[in-house]
Amino acid sequence: MSKTQNVQTFIREHRAVLIMVTIWAIVLAGFSILRHERLNSSVYDFGIKSQVIWNTANGRWFASSIEVTQYLGDHFQLIFLPLAALYRLWPNPNALLLVQSLLLALAAVPLYRIANRHLHSQKLALAFAAAYLLYPAVGFINRFDFHPITFVVFFFLMAIDLAETDRPWWASFFIFLALITREEMGLTIFALGLFVIFVEKRPLRRCSVQARLGVVWAVVGLVYSAVILLAVMPAFRGGATDSMLRYAWLGGGPADMAQTLLTRPAFVLITLLGDPVRQEFLLKILLPVGFLSLLSPLALAVALPALGYNLLSDVPSQSSIYFQYMSPIIPFIFLAAILGAATLQKWLNACAERQPKAAGRSGRISPKAASRQFTWGLIIWLGVFTLLAWLLDNPFTTRIDAPYYPIYALEQTSSRTAFNEARALLPPDAPVATMMGYGTHLSLRPELYLFYDRLKLMERPYAFPPVEYALLNLTDLRWDVNARIFYSAIETAIGRLGYEALYFQDDVVLLRQMDEPQPMTGAVLQQVIDLEEAGGKYAPTAPSTLDWLGRQWVMERLPDTAVSQPIPFAENITLSGYELSEDRYAAGRPLCVTLYWQADAPLATDYTAFVHLTAPDGYVQAQRDSAPAFGFHPTSQWQPGEITADMHCFQLPPQLPLGPYQIKAGIYDPNTGSRLPLQDAAIPATDNAAILTEILIEPSKNP
Structure with missing residues (x-):
């Protein structure tokens, strides 16, 4: 049979599921692209990944400027290489969204084939494919920008389908693709390898082939992730990854964390299972498949590595169906659900066969009728729980906010x-x-x-x-x-x-x-x-941020660009000088006056400084009052001898008449409104506002 005939046969045999996939791929891609075009995607992580892929496509391999300079020190994702080739052809973030939506939808095809093989029913296979496409987590991970880890849903299901049809080389190809999507995927591949060795026996014709395949997957997966996580990424980053901070509640380092897990398992389990966020997460991953996954615990166990490191993290987003962290869990939720349904089907068939013949033909249900009842019963079961899951979480409309990382949908908040x-x-x-x-x-x-x-x-x-x-x-x-x-x-x-x-x-x-x-x-x-x-x-x-920001405005001496003009105020406060942001002044332009304060003794009161622009008649045309340094370094924190820069900005009124104006400054107690008096009568002042200088408002050079 020619390749064309093979393709035609495949399309004919999978027409229904391909129609479903096409429709849902359009829906997913359309939603994610529209969301992005409405300015609701975010730099973390879409902008980072888009820049790294674009840099790689242009010869700056895995270069980044946002979080780290070398992206491989943050996440080891060699899957960026084929995506960089795509960016050479179509350098547009929408291309990445399109690929993600397409692969998420296409995962329904191998899922359909797996279900059809185990349940011997196209109707049930279509039902599971539909349940997958409508699985809320699939919609949510498609909604949250772009993350190549979502590709593993398709890759793992393809690998399982190909392994079950005795095509180990092609299965291993998709395992390889899954491996390079992210550094920790080897842990899931290790678990899948064990599953292939000890559980997935019947579909493969040769047990020795199956055993070798499982061993290779398990060993390669475990070694790859261990080497990348423990050696390669720290080398690129110049130290341990900051992801370890998510597990700090277990201990101060990897050794302490491992010790806690091994010696205090009860404490860990109580912490995890007693958390409402994690409880809700476990419920929501099983609810859409009607908890059928629990009927095949060995298949479900393949998801344990991903489930484990996500649940152990203290970041709520990792214990949620809304984020990309769900990706390596989804294939095995559905594999376990299919195998669980197959187990239930066999059990019901065996029960039907054991019905006593003495009941007569009228009292017995024929195998065909029993099969039909099971099929429609399971379809209704999946439909009801899928509907319930959507009532709880609609991927297109559910608001995602605290305690999770915010994810916006189609709202238009910016022009x-x-x-x-x-x-x-x-x-x-x-x-x-x-x-x-x-x-x-x-x-x-x-x-x-x-x-x-x-x-x-x-x-x-x-x-x-x-x-x-x-x-x-x-x-x-x-x-x-x-x-x-x-x-x-x-x-x-x-x-x-x-x-x-x-x-x-x-x-x-x-x-x-x-x-x-x-x-x-x-x-x-x-x-x-x-x-x-x-x-x-x-x-x-x-407070720590305020303190750091405040220190940005503290200096040891007056800058060379400042005008030295010591003006003593009460409470041992001296205005040592000032600086203007402009050398020409025009109506409508900004004017920033930086005051340089110094205290000779600690202060107990937090004072407010002011700058006034006054006309010759004394009328205040513009002013700015604020605690020093935008309030980041209040006077009660001043140390004797240090100088605090204090910038006061305002717009010169657009209709300000041309001519001379005075700039005045002072300081007052905000609780009483009383200005601190000047301590030198020789300094020009009005009502305890020292006159710093006079400026001339000139015609604007701009049209």
Whole structure:
């Protein structure tokens, strides 16, 4: 028979399941692509993976700029190599989503074949294929961005199908593909190898072939994962992986963790099984298949390695059906359910055969009728539990939030038009810092960063990466963006590091570090200030983070760029000098005044500093009051002798008349509103507000 005839025969024999697969692949791919295009995918992990694959496709092998510099030190995923070849042909994140959805849907084909082989019923095989496609976890892992580990659902089911039909070489090929999807997959392959050796005997014609196949899989899987996890990845990373922190409750290191597992199993089991999140997880993985998997515990045991390291993690997302961690568990939930149904079918058939013949023909159920009843009963059983599972968790609409990592669906929270217009102004290869929802769309470049990255706050001056461009959304605070830190970082970028706004529309901002003033920068600054005052500055922040951010504004001496102008106030506080962000002043432009404070003795009160822009008639045209250093370094934490930089930014009013204005500064007790008096009568001042300098508002150079 020719290859064409083989394909035609295969399509004819699998027409129904292929139709189901095609429809569901379109649904899954359409949903994930639309979700991505609505700016709901995230840098962690889609943007990271897209950038690494693109870098690899362009000769920068596994290079990353977001979490680690060499991705293989974070996850060992050689499956990126064929995906890099795809990116050479079609460099678009949607290509990855399409591949993921297609493989998840295609897994129904080997599942159908396995079910048909064991249950001897096309109807039941179709029922299991449909139950798989509608399995909530499949929809959820498709929804959560892109993770190549999801490919193992297809790879493992293909390997099982091919092993059962005595095609060990092809089965091993898919095992190899599963092995290179992620570093820990060898543990599941080890368990599958044992299952093939001791359980899967009948489908293979030669027991010796089966034994060799299982041994090879088990040994290769275990050795591969051990070497990669214990030697290769630490070498790439320059130390132990941070994933070990997820198991810190077991001990301070791998040896301590192993000791806890071996010597205190009761403590571990009570901790795991007593947790409501983990209890819910175990219920939800078995519910959609009507708990049939429990009827085949040996097949279900193949999922134990993945189930074990996920349950042992203290990250709630790993004990959830919503995330990619479910991927190596799904094939064996369904394999066990099929084998469990086959066991039940054999038991019922045996019971029917044992019915006493004395009951007569009218009292006995024929084998055909019994088979029909079993078939429709099982279909209804699967349908009812699938429906119940969907009522609990709809992959397309269920809100996923705390305690889990947030995953958004099709909601539109940001202007796509504004984002597209801002992105068009970015040079293709320019380094850029951006938002979680924007990063994947900007990932085809060598350097991509998160402007606000809570994992790297204390690794960067002022908590953000000082790259040339920053594409931001001022109101998209999803994925736990701390408004207080985020807005202060934008102020710092504009007022201290010379960023100008190239684009500003619908709260979408493109900033660039440049010398030439831009007309929209002042409006961006004012919007940031308004958002801070509307509540952003009160965002809860960890004390350790506040302390670190505060230290960024502490210095040993006055900078050379500052104007030295000591002004003594009461309470042993001295304003040692100041610095202006601009050298020309125009209406609508930003103005940032950095005050340099010093205390000669510890302070018990947290004071508030202020900067005023006053007209010749004394009218305050603009002002900014705040605790020093955005409140990150309050006066009660000042150490005698150290200098604290304290930046106060505001927009010069757009309709501000031309002419001279004074800049004044002072400090007061926020509890009483009383300003601290100046201690030197010779210093020009008005109502205890020291006059720092006079500026001239000139015509704007911008049209």
